[in-house]
Amino acid sequence: MVRIKDIAKEAGVSPTTVSNVIHGNTKKVSKSNIDKIQKILEEHQYIPSMSALMLAQNRSRLIGVLIGGVDGKRRSIEGDPFTSIMLSALELEIYRKNYYMLFHMSSTSEESWKLAATWKVEGLITLGLTAEQNIELQKRCQIPLVSIDNYYEGRERAENIGLQDFEGGFKMGNYLIENGMKKILFLSDNDIGVDHERWLGLQRAAKENGSVLAKHWIMPIKQEFQMQWLKDQLEEICKWDALFFASDRYAQEGILVLQDMGIRVPEDISVVGFDDSPYAKMCRPQLTTVRQDVMKKGKMVVKKLMSLIKEEPFDGEERLPVELVVRDSVQNRE
């Protein structure tokens, strides 16, 4: 590995001069030296050593990306196409900004903090942590942190990029109501954050139409049990006009369970999802859902983080818009 010292020797100048040329501080360097040094730099394919840079400048150019899961399991990443698209969006943007991505599946805040400290990470992006975990991490690390898809209730909060979940639920709610649904059941595996907001949106839509009943049921969080649970509830579920699942994946499973039991979608019951993931098109009927732009979300996350690191104002959206996508899983009831 060729070092600045070697380049300097070959050019017959001091390391300082070479360093200046590398960094474009060429005001006080003679033209001839600039050219000579640049040529040698090229020839030897000089690559700076990050370790030395880190030590000398006390910055790492590293962004830590932390993915959490429910009770230490890798929930968010498995089977969920969004996580991988998000990861790819993040890396793309991080690299574009001349940073590097250190990736970790975080289990405890302790562990995450150690990682960040060990590597003097300049910023942290988290996905799949709870609001509390983010706040704790933020406190310990004292570095810019942007969470994805969190909602903060109290006064303590972390910076966050998310969606207009409430509006998404509201839009879908209105669409269902316009199509004559009188009884709408919202299904998710929790009642916090994103899913809660989507539910609130639906609820608002229902309230604005006195005659519509909306309710929220919580499914088991473990995937293995969900389909069985749906089967068990079948009789009750069939009493509703429409099922609004908090994500496409669940909606697709829901449709399969219904169809397996001989219930027709959307003739007997309408089913909708949220996200517009690849799953939405890969079922029959194709799923009516709410679209989010994951690539854009990732881009915004990195933009936000950069503005935090550089202490510049952020001119972007913290809650990205969503859009209703009408396909075939809803049938008008009027």
Add this chain to the structure above:
Amino acid sequence: MVRIKDIAKEAGVSPTTVSNVIHGNTKKVSKSNIDKIQKILEEHQYIPSMSALMLAQNRSRLIGVLIGGVDGKRRSIEGDPFTSIMLSALELEIYRKNYYMLFHMSSTSEESWKLAATWKVEGLITLGLTAEQNIELQKRCQIPLVSIDNYYEGRERAENIGLQDFEGGFKMGNYLIENGMKKILFLSDNDIGVDHERWLGLQRAAKENGSVLAKHWIMPIKQEFQMQWLKDQLEEICKWDALFFASDRYAQEGILVLQDMGIRVPEDISVVGFDDSPYAKMCRPQLTTVRQDVMKKGKMVVKKLMSLIKEEPFDGEERLPVELVVRDSVQNRE
């Protein structure tokens, strides 16, 4: 950030002694000092600085994970649940071995090499690069490299962990033949590496049964065009007894296209896939497929890389076994 020097001062010893205690070289350190130092270390939550460590020891504890794509696009990561599961498996294992994961979506070998050199990465794991790209990268970087799911034809090769793809194709081929299929069509979007081997396996099975016809058709590589292409070929496709798709995702799309056109699976035509991805269970009929264990593959990749780094022999499998999973998408023809 507290440094070794600070700890040493507080304990009234030299930095060397502290360093020794940290690294467990306590043969020549007095018991009282060990205790005292460990206590102070605890109190101050001492965290070593990676930059200094890297510089002093000339090693980074970093593993670079490179994900490539077709013509610079993020092919392998999007919509493909395997990439994200693999990523999670890799990170889990890397961290377990006390290394850290630097993640990059590589577009050119130049870029990847620079990344590896800048960070003095101790090993490289690649996914979705071509055999040629891996060989080139290997040559430039001169560090341990393990590719995933590649096949190397010539004498130049990189270390690799993959599947028994040929056997998988062969097993499935035999299963189809046992079920009376006389004409089997294999469908993939390329004819190299993994897909080629799976096809060879099927071909062998067909050859061992003189009366069975097997053929291989190549679909367009762009996902947007695949379903349309399948529709266009429908008439020809229906002449076959069974369709063997190189992956579950394609199989699921195939089933949807067939069903949309009024063709029954498996009554009119049998369809099978490969991978046993989440998609396999999320279609009707549920897919008969060949299962691979992605978590195990990821584990093996890291194990192989570690053995390369430590220059120890590797006692593991380079081609992991696969297993036939019979579900409902094949109907006996006899």
Add this chain to the structure above:
DNA sequence: GTGAAAGCGCTAACAC
């Protein structure tokens, strides 16, 4: 315009 020298936090060889 250019270069010498100190220092970033740590390790390891060696002296005591």
Add this chain to the structure above:
DNA sequence: GTGTTAGCGCTTTCAC
């Protein structure tokens, strides 16, 4: 058992 010291590759201050 313990401490001194040089050095890893680079930046930065300051002197020339």
